[in-house]
Amino acid sequence: MTTFLTFTILGLVLGAVYAIAASGLVLTYNTSGIFNFAHGAQAMLGAFLYWQLAYGWGWPVWLALVVVLGVVGPAMGGLLHALIMKGLRDTADVTKIVVTVAVLLGMVYLSQWIWHPEEARIVEMFFGSNAKVEFSGVVIRVHEIICLVVAAAIAIGLRLLFTRSRVGVVMRGAVDDPDLLRLNGHNPERVAALSWMMGSTLAVLAGILITPIGGGALQANALTLLVIDAFAAAMFGRLRSIPRTFAGAIVLGMTATYVMAYFPSAWTWTSNFRISLPMIILFVVLIVLPQERLRGAAIRTRERYRVPTVRRAAVWGVALVAVVYLLKLLMVETSVSTFALGMTFAIIALSLTVLTGYAGELNLAPLSFGAVATIVVFHFGVVGTGLAARLDVWGVLLAVLVTAVVGGLVALPALRLRGLYLALATLAFGVFLSNMVLRDTTEHTVFGVTFSLFPNGSLIIPPLRIGPLDLRDGDTFLMTATVLFALIGVGLIALRNSGYGRRLAAMKDSPAASAMLGQNLVKLKLSVFMISAAIAGLGSVLMSSAIGSVASENFNVMAGLALLMLTVAAGIGYVSGALFGGLMSGVGFVIIVATFNDLAAANPDLAPVYQAIGSLSVVSTALLGIGVGKSPSGTVHDVVESYRSLRDARPVLVGGAVLEAALYGLTLAGIMDNWWFAILTACLVMMLPVFGRMVMARVAPDEGRPAPHRTPPELVGVDEPYTEELRRELDRELGLSGHDRGPTPGGRRPVRSGAEEGNVHVVA
Template identity: 70%
Template structure:
């Protein structure tokens, strides 16, 4: 009985923290319609700030709490809403997800910037670990009592606010009909800002309370994922009901502690199951709860993707292979391996192009499917031993096939999910795989055969060897992965241009209309999930082979989220977007940060500047991701559109090609450093459309547009400058009299102008 009471108390405390964090999620979602994936990162950042105030600078506990909960928490929520969230009300679901994921990754980078991840930091419980009372023979510490009491107060307070107060009812109406709310005298923006302020404060409070309970050690990734467990509690209430959210949080907390208390100690996977339980519950709740009715597109998205013809795709595929080989001639061996890893990530990103870009379905854990293929190939696809060990073709085929099968099995229960719910389901699968499967390093026995899923927490994948093809050669490995990416890219474009691809596009645009036309949404979703999983598995297997040895961290959910964010930023509807997103996720920003670190070592007098720029580079992917709402089609789309208009300015194009070729030759003979060659090439590619507009405006923009953009010369107006409304408005602005004319005078001027 004493054991039951002890673990019950621990479970109630843990559930109380989940309830506090989940309540903040429910609060912000109810007033903005945005599910805040960065909620756990806010809790983490608040906990680190409290540690700095309380332990780093030695401030008294009340002062540190007031600063963290009364200043940092509200200010963080207010800034997030005013600067970012307010402009996302009518954006597509994938945009909302990517922006909040970008904030999560940005906050993690900021925490590593200010608090070095290798330094140990601990937080003690309020009033100390020994301050306790006894209840039915069980010792309860004051900190635990505070957690339970605060959770009850938060749940009761929010329930009363939402149902009994005018402000609370108005908050619930912000998402449903903000225009009607304005007619009733309320300001939707102010109410939403208030809710984000309160939600952020609750996140910070949860982070401060849970850290001592979880062992007291501050670690950014672990604390962020710990609070993400509150997602399951929020889904118990379907992001609406505070009482059901509170009950779900207590259920999760009690279940986790009872697993530790009563599962047999001989079960080596008990600890992993306890950690994975919230994600299992999240997946089950998402499947069991009733979903919204199938509807057409309520908000027309602003994404516009131009699908090339298969012929053009083949030309660009050949060009990619040639370009990669030319770049390889400039590289040392280590750089070739790095580029191979980047190309492997690009193959994984292709799975997102198919699934999200073409079909509109979300997957937040693409790299996790790569882990499945890697584990299968490691156990069943390696021939030889020692230095003669190699991966055989059977291992690749089996790994990809099993990954496709798992993708189909995951998709089957998730077929009825859409949008946010589907994203959360795939994220739950990714976190479960990391915490349950990839942590299983102990040996098991089944039918007399001993095995372990992820041996020693680190598995080595030797290079593939098929007949004369040996990927043990770095150049052969790089070119093989590049050819496979190019072939898959052409295949995806051919698929998109086929009848099946058009059916996927129709399902993405309007599932209801697609179903009314007789299409089987179940068959479409199952097929695209299976094919997407197979592509991700193949890319993950090549990634593991290029790395040589992989750990569970190689397939963490943060890696998947980063890949998704950068692919969306580049243009998730483009094969070239997958290439850019994969390269930047796999190697791009890491190479940039290593370069700044090397510069800091080589130039001690400027080490501060280079270190600062390295930290800025670490945060920059998140900053880029936050800006995706302004450009939902991606940066590749902008570049493509720029080069479309540049087609008429052939001298400018020829000049750009000449600059790149000359710099390449200089780099090849050693007269130019590779870093400078890369910088010149990137600058030329992105600035060439701008140069075309400046040097040949009429050819690039057309005569009318170039005339409109030409600076106004007031002395020539009426002579060789036509006098029109735009000219008149420009003159008014120059003279500072814009808006001075009455409407009747303006109408009279327009009549005179148009004769």
């Protein structure tokens, strides 16, 4: 009985902290409509700052709490809303999710910069671990009592706020109908800012309370993921009900402690299961809870993607292979290997292009599917031993097939989920795989066969060999990865221009309209998930082979979130966006940091400056994702549009090409350093459109003026009549060919719809 009471109280305490964190999440979602994936990172940052004040600088605990909870917490939430979140109106779910993911990563990188991860930092319980009371033979620490009392006070306070106060009613109205709220004299943005301040404070409070309970030193990734476990509690209340959220948190906490208490100690996987339990519960809750009915788009999003023709895509694919070959001639062997690793990440990013860019489905754990492929190819695809070990092509194909099947199995229960719920389901799968599978280093015996999924915590993946093609050579590996990327990219463009691709676009634009017109959304979702998982599996096998020895950290959720964020920032609807996002995620920032570290070693006097710039470049990664709110279509779209304006300034483009060729020749001859070539090339790419517009403005002043205001494409025919010029503009926006279909009765040419011979493209 004593054991039961002890673990029940521990479960109540843990559930109380989960409830505090989840209530802050529910609060911000209810008033802004944005699910804050950075909630755990805010808790982590607040806990580190509390440690710095109370332990690093020796401030009194009460003063540190006042500063962190009374000043830093509200300020953090208020700034997030003012600078980022209020600019996310009229954006798609993927944009809102990626921006908050970018904030999460930025806070994690910032904490690792300020507080070095290798230094241990311990936060003690309030009044010390020896301050405790005894109740029915059960010892309860004062810190745990404080957690319970604070959680109860917050639950009662929030309940009264939302049901008995005018402010609470206004908060609920801020997301339900902000226009009606304005008519009643209230400012929805001010209400949303207040809720973000309160939610941030609750997150920081949860981070401070849970750190001593968990024990051990403060770790940025671990603490962030620990608070993310509270997502399961928030989903109990459907992100609406505070009482149900608290009830879910208590169930979550008590279940975790009962597993620790009553599962047999002989079960080697008990500890991993307990850590994975919140994500398992989250996945189950998402599946069990009733979903909203399919509805048409409530808002018109600002994302716009241009789909090239297959012929143009093939030309650009050949150009990519040629450019990589020319760049290879400038690189040393280590740089070639690094570049090849980046190309494998770009292949993984293509899985996001087809899934999210084309179909609008969300996957927050792309590397987790890659981990499945790597495990399969390690066990069934390696032939030979030692230096003679190679990957067999049939083993790689088996790994890709198994990964596609796993993608389908994960998607199968999640087929009824959409938007945010689907994103949370894939996140739950990724965290579960990291905690339950990738940590499984013990041996198991099944039907007389002894095996270990992840033996010794690392897997040795040798290079692939297909006949005379041996990827042990770095140059061969780089060119093979580039050709594969080009082939898969052209294949995806062909898929997007096919009837199947138009059905995916219709599902993305309006699931309700797509279903009404007879499309089978279940088959579409299942097939696109399997295609995406297969591409991620192939890229991950090549990535593991490029690294040689991979550990569980190579597939963690944070790395997958970074890949998603950078791909969306570049342009999730473009193959070139996958190229940029993969290269930057895989090797881009690693190269930048290594460069500044080398400069610091070579110049000891300026070492702090170079190291600070290197760390700042990593933190600035988050700025790319945050910028998606301002440019939802991505960087690639903006660059293409800027160069599209130079179609009438061909001499400028020719001059830029000649200048780039001259820079390459100087570098190849050894007259110019590779870094200067990279810097000058980047400057040329960014400045050429600016210079071109300046030249055009001098030659034709009218062309240098800003373009007149145009009606948004979705409002053509509503706010403005059809014209021949608008017809061509709509064809360009929709990625349709411009062939004529005969005049209409009024003499005008018709605007092509996307619905042809059963291939539906609904534009929301």
